Amino acid sequence: MNQKDLVLEVNDLRLDFNTYRGAVKALNSVSFKLYKQEILSLVGESGCGKSVTALTIINLLPENAQVIGGEILFKRENLLKKSTEDLRLMRAGEFATVFQDPMTFLNPVLTIGTQLEEAFMIETKPLKAAVIAQKSEGKNNISYSDFLAMKGKEDAILSKESQVSGRETKKMAKNLCVDVLRLVKLPDPERILRQYPFELSGGMRQRAMIAMALARRPSLFIADEITTALDVTIQAQILHLMRELRDTIDASTLMITHDLAVAAEIADRIAVMYAGNVVELADTREVFRKPLHPYTQLLMKAIPNVAAPVERLESMPGMVPDLINPPPGCRFHPRCPYAMDICPTKFPETTEPFKEHEVACYLY
Amino acid sequence: MDEILAVKDLKTWFPIKSGILQRTVGHVKAVDGVNFSVDQGETFGLVGESGSGKTTVARSILRLVEPTGGDVFFEGVNVAKAKKRDLLKLRHRMQIIFQDPYASLDPRQTVNSMLSEAMRVHGMAANRREARGKALQLLEVVGLSEEHLYRFPHEFSGGQRQRIAVARVLAVNPEFIVLDEPTSFLDVSVQAQILNLLKDLQKNLNLTYLFITHNLAVVHHMSDRVGVMYLGILVEVAAKNEIYDAPRHPYTFHLMAAIPVPDPEVQKKEVLLPGDVPSPVNVPSGCRFHPRCPYMTERCKREVPPLFERTKGHFTACHYAIDFKSGVREYEIDYGVAAVKG
Numbered sequence: 025m026n027q028k029d030l031v032l033e034v035n036d037l038r039l040d041f042n043t044y045r046g047a048v049k050a051l052n053s054v055s056f057k058l059y060k061q062e063i064l065s066l067v068g069e070s071g072c073g074k075s076v077t078a079l080t081i082i083n084l085l086p087e088n089a090q091v092i093g094g095e096i097l098f099k100r101e102n103l104l105k106k107s108t109e110d111l112r113l114m115r116a117g118e119f120a121t122v123f124q125d126p127m128t129f130l131n132p133v134l135t136i137g138t139q140l141e142e143a144f145m146i147e148t149k150p151l152k153a154a155v156i157a158q159k160s161e162g163k164n165n166i167s168y169s170d171f172l173a174m175k176g177k178e179d180a181i182l183s184k185e186s187q188v189s190g191r192e193t194k195k196m197a198k199n200l201c202v203d204v205l206r207l208v209k210l211p212d213p214e215r216i217l218r219q220y221p222f223e224l225s226g227g228m229r230q231r232a233m234i235a236m237a238l239a240r241r242p243s244l245f246i247a248d249e250i251t252t253a254l255d256v257t258i259q260a261q262i263l264h265l266m267r268e269l270r271d272t273i274d275a276s277t278l279m280i281t282h283d284l285a286v287a288a289e290i291a292d293r294i295a296v297m298y299a300g301n302v303v304e305l306a307d308t309r310e311v312f313r314k315p316l317h318p319y320t321q322l323l324m325k326a327i328p329n330v331a332a333p334v335e336r337l338e339s340m341p342g343m344v345p346d347l348i349n350p351p352p353g354c355r356f357h358p359r360c361p362y363a364m365d366i367c368p369t370k371f372p373e374t375t376e377p378f379k380e381h382e383v384a385c386y387l388y
Numbered sequence: 389m390d391e392i393l394a395v396k397d398l399k400t401w402f403p404i405k406s407g408i409l410q411r412t413v414g415h416v417k418a419v420d421g422v423n424f425s426v427d428q429g430e431t432f433g434l435v436g437e438s439g440s441g442k443t444t445v446a447r448s449i450l451r452l453v454e455p456t457g458g459d460v461f462f463e464g465v466n467v468a469k470a471k472k473r474d475l476l477k478l479r480h481r482m483q484i485i486f487q488d489p490y491a492s493l494d495p496r497q498t499v500n501s502m503l504s505e506a507m508r509v510h511g512m513a514a515n516r517r518e519a520r521g522k523a524l525q526l527l528e529v530v531g532l533s534e535e536h537l538y539r540f541p542h543e544f545s546g547g548q549r550q551r552i553a554v555a556r557v558l559a560v561n562p563e564f565i566v567l568d569e570p571t572s573f574l575d576v577s578v579q580a581q582i583l584n585l586l587k588d589l590q591k592n593l594n595l596t597y598l599f600i601t602h603n604l605a606v607v608h609h610m611s612d613r614v615g616v617m618y619l620g621i622l623v624e625v626a627a628k629n630e631i632y633d634a635p636r637h638p639y640t641f642h643l644m645a646a647i648p649v650p651d652p653e654v655q656k657k658e659v660l661l662p663g664d665v666p667s668p669v670n671v672p673s674g675c676r677f678h679p680r681c682p683y684m685t686e687r688c689k690r691e692v693p694p695l696f697e698r699t700k701g702h703f704t705a706c707h708y709a710i711d712f713k714s715g716v717r718e719y720e721i722d723y724g725v726a727a728v729k730g
Contacts, residue, residue: 069575225664255437256604257661260646264660282575285605285648308652324650326580328609330632331649336587337609339580343545 031276032058037094046348050076052300063277065291067284071344072297074280078246082119083111116146120237124249126229130221136232137217143239144197151196152188153178168203175241204235227258245277263290296320299345299355306381316383318360392596393426398458400448416668418444420620431597433611439665440617442600446566450484480510480560487569489549493541499552500537506559526555547578564596604647608632616640619676620668622695626702636704639677641712683710683717
């Protein structure tokens with residue numbers, strides 16, 4: 025990872041869910057940085073807080089969630105201090121999220137075309153700018169990549185002259201719909217636009233969701249378990265698409281997955297989470313070559329690997345702790361083979377024993 | 389080794405009904421002519437993508453769904469044609485563990501009552517005390533303890549529930565167990581515990597497994613032989629290492645290439661399979677894989693390739709021998725000559 029622009033910085037984020045059984049201490053201390061055009065993967069088992077972290081960033085938490093502390097800096101502005109309306113605008117303009125099960129997020133009674141067009145039409149200013157640019161440059165068609173390049177320049181373009189009819193805007197949106205579907209490799213885009221979600225397969229639906237996310241020209245792309253509901257051959261297609269998009273569009277991706285193998289295939293860097301903490305964070309190759317945290321080490325030995333088969337998997341004793349009464353100190357210590365006297369007393373500080381390889385463990 | 393299970397031309401079709409009269413207008417050919425056998429003490433892995441029919445194969449073998457045609461021989465007895473009342477006697481010898489331990493355990497029964505019920509139905513325990521004693525032993529075998537005996541399913545975690553499901557199956561002394569995605573609901577750290585438990589039990593109790601999963605890394609870890617399903621048929625059956633290292637069917641090859649490897653250092657050549665699995669209502673003519681196959685010819689559209697044993701123990705349903713490295717069809721398989729030999 026080179027010194028690129030910092031897009032997102034999460035510092036010591038702490039969050040509780042208030043339930044009738046007591047407070048679920050879902051996030052204990054989550055910190056990471058996300059740079060421009062990189063894919064950072066949050067990896068961990070269920071309940072480790074990876075999805076909650078994503079939902080906190082885009083402010084889609086349920087009502088019983090309460091942020092206890094920390095900050096989320098997006099382009100140097102603290103999102104936690106912003107008003108709901110500001111955040112709504114940011115969700116519309118800067119963030120895009122794709123979730124695990126596309127069927128739950130697509131409207132079953134509207135065509136893909138209607139839904140995709142709506143994503144473009146949320147804000148008409150960029151579309152109007154595109155119409156003017158098309159006229160002034162005498163082009164037949166504005167492609168999605170032209171549209172991407174126009175980001176941030178709308179006001180300059182619009183100030184020249186501003187007579188664009190609603191019909192022209194709509195036509196532009198339709199054009200872009202076709203082009204963005206082509207970008208996500210959906211065959212025969214014109215036909216897909218007329219189809220309903222149930223007519224598409226799981227992989228195609230997920231592509232349509234990605235297209236809708238792209239319509240907003242996001243700077244931050246959050247992919248929450250996007251391949252979990254898909255078959256392996258389709259998963260390979262979607263991962264391939266995500267890698268291509270990283271190079272073509274100008275976004276940073278926060279990829280949430282429970283599958284270390286998927287993270288290994290796609291991420292530039294990996295943050296391993298356990299029970300509400302980021303326990304290790306480093307370059308993908310580094311994490312796999314030299315896992316430092318005992319949890320990461322055990323996790324890697326627990327997954328069967330076709331490329332390096334073993335007779336017996338090494339399994340971790342016990343299970344993920346109940347976060348209403350999490351273990352004191354380091355939350356992993358009851359399952360840790362290297363647990364020391366100090367572990368239950370206080371949560372270990374994150375250190376950087378190797379360059380750009382962070383770990384939260386008393387061993388280092 | 390002795391054959392414990394032989395599946396011969398198994399077919400399970402589900403009718404599609406339509407209209408006011410609910411006339412059958414077509415069939416979903418979930419399983420459409422499957423042949424394989426499982427030897428005593430081995431683990432036979434059945435892999436395939438969703439909708440390929442692997443779960444239907446398992447359920448048809450146990451007669452949890454009625455097969456439309458074909459035979460299933462379990463130690464010489466034809467399960468597919470057995471009378472209902474004879475089935476009970478067979479059932480304690482062949483058991484199944486389901487994917488979702490939240491759904492497969494009765495929420496209103498304690499562990500003790502679940503295990504005892506299984507024993508009572510199959511006449512495994514003379515009285516309650518004996519059943520309780522056996523239940524205790526079983527809990528120990530699966531890594532739980534006496535304190536868990538009078539608890540209800542909701543008091544357990546997913547991994548523990550799957551252990552209870554294993555205990556309930558073991559309560560009736562089965563010889564053959566179908567494991568239908570037994571770890572896909574579990575976290576990886578717990579998955580490893582359950583897989584290790586299953587391996588230990590197999591060794592200690594001389595069990596035979598039919599292991600069904602979409603997770604190719606898990607099936608590789610567990611199985612001795614593997615069958616690959618595509619759209620209701622088996623396209624390739626061979627020893628595990630042959631399937632993973634030297635696949636012969638183009639679908640198997642692409643499936644193996646799509647497995648994500650938890651090691652960024654492994655340089656994988658990216659080979660993507662285009663398109664999606666077609667609907668099992670309208671299966672493609674000839675070879676079912678031909679619309680997605682990069683090596684397709686006119687012959688593939690017309691002729692159905694049989695599941696053919698090219699070398700000992702390695703069956704493939706493809707008309708061609710393909711070198712996947714260079715991407716060349718080397719030669720056509722001549723079924724006739726070899727069939728005479730065989």
